[in-house]
Amino acid sequence: MSRSVLVTGGNRGIGLAIARALAEAGDKVAITYRSGEPPEGFLAVRCDITDHEQVERAFKEVEEKQGPVEVLVANAGVTKDQLLLRMTEEEFTSVVDTNLTGTFRVVKRATRGMLRARKGRIVLISSVVALTGSAGQANYGASKAGLVGFARSLARELGSRSITVNVVAPGFVDTDMTRVLSDDQRESILGSIPLNRYASPEEVASSVRFLASDDAAYITGAVIPVDGGLGMGH
């Protein structure tokens, strides 16, 4: 199996682990990056998912170099944490524009080829915060919860064409995004995680690889928690 895969934000963190896992499984993997030097071993396309034109250009490049995208992993995301009363409208809308509308941009573009091929796999990276909420993350939580409604609507819309749309909801994962937390914050978070540790990016990647595989052909509209039990009872 050597499918054309695109992972947004695949240059570091969870996205890079997903790109590696799918490449190891034999797929041709393209990643998006915004600046700096992308990691070697993948087709790297520069793309800011808040910009429609850049998304269009990135897909064209991937299509030319490795074929229409058959597996899309929408992983790129940001946080701009702030308590509601201090949160500016820009802090709210920019997080939604990246995490939710950015995902809309790439998913919409990817489905063009998938509809033609009458098959496809779409995996969205949400968060435990989508379902449990998190003080100081109203913008992030709203954007990540939006992904669940988005995915489930698309699962209904695209199912008849054998396109599956699923969500992975990680808990706390050891990446740049969580390294900014203080030791106190880290300690208190660990206390609420039944497995009492953060996930590695590879542990999130395993679930994505499964959802993208033939073994998951009958799974669509699912939200898979990879959170050490943090969100138990979702």
Ligand code: NDP
């Ligand atoms: P990182 O901050 O390490 O990486 C974020 C990635 O998203 C980078 O590749 C970054 O690109 C990319 N990105 C951000 N904004 C844009 C944009 N506008 N256009 C294109 N790419 C963009 O985060 P993680 O690896 O930790 O997170 C990956 C995903 O997992 C995110 O969606 C995050 O919300 C989610 N998640 C993370 C958790 C965690 O504990 N770490 C928990 C739950 C969910 P660049 O390098 O150019 O900045």
